[in-house]
Amino acid sequence: MMRNIIFICLIAVFFFIFLFSGSFCQADDRARDRATLRGIQSIIVKVHSLEAEWQAELAKVGLSEDNLESSIEQQLQKAGIQVLDEEASSQSAFEGILNVRLKFSDPEPAKKQFPADDTSGDIIEKVDVKKRYIYAIRLNLRQLVSLKRDPSAEAFSITWQAESVGMRRLALIKDDIKSLVDVFIEAYISENPNSIKR
Numbered sequence: 001m002m003r004n005i006i007f008i009c010l011i012a013v014f015f016f017i018f019l020f021s022g023s024f025c026q027a028d029d030r031a032r033d034r035a036t037l038r039g040i041q042s043i044i045v046k047v048h049s050l051e052a053e054w055q056a057e058l059a060k061v062g063l064s065e066d067n068l069e070s071s072i073e074q075q076l077q078k079a080g081i082q083v084l085d086e087e088a089s090s091q092s093a094f095e096g097i098l099n100v101r102l103k104f105s106d107p108e109p110a111k112k113q114f115p116a117d118d119t120s121g122d123i124i125e126k127v128d129v130k131k132r133y134i135y136a137i138r139l140n141l142r143q144l145v146s147l148k149r150d151p152s153a154e155a156f157s158i159t160w161q162a163e164s165v166g167m168r169r170l171a172l173i174k175d176d177i178k179s180l181v182d183v184f185i186e187a188y189i190s191e192n193p194n195s196i197k198r
Contacts, residue, residue, distance in 0.1 A: 036159035038191040040143065041094040042082040045072045048101045058104075061170040068100065071174075072181055079185045080196035097142045097156070098184065100177065105134040135173055137164045139180045160187065 047065045140161035147153045
């Protein structure tokens with residue numbers, strides 16, 4: 001009985017935090033996970049394909065793939081972390097790939113239709129910029145790893161990740177992406193304090 005009460009209280013607390021904060025961020029940022037960042041000398045940023053139906057709408061608020069990739073690269077460089085273009089990558093053990101994945105759900109239509117005037121019958125479509133969207137952001141670092149039982153077997157694997165879910169306006173989702181990148185920067189610098197180039 002006591003366990004049920006505690007469980008219900010924890011769910012209620014989580015619900016209110018989520019409801020009033022607008023977003024919830026979680027990182028696999030244990031010492032074991034952070035330690036996997038040690039020795040990485042450069043980062044490649046990859047923003048994975050956004051669903052086609054969202055691309056035009058997201059581009060209007062600066063959330064296009066190219067814009068996001070560029071702003072994340074600048075954020076990392078400003079923190080002193082070396083960033084490589086994917087083409088310049090040698091896929092060595094000293095490089096990490098920072099993947100960003102975004103998923104959106106539309107609880108209501110963002111486009112509102114208004115008649116242009118009474119005579120023409122034309123319709124004007126306008127995007128509601130204050131509309132809130134349900135979203136999930138996953139930021140993870142993949143790097144070349146080998147199996148302990150067979151060191152010759154190598155593969156790229158996720159060794160560190162952070163995620164955020166919430167319901168906010170599109171323009172504010174950029175802040176959550178920036179916050180997740182800040183979590184990565186803090187974790188990276190804690191493991192590589194001497195490799196930061198300022």
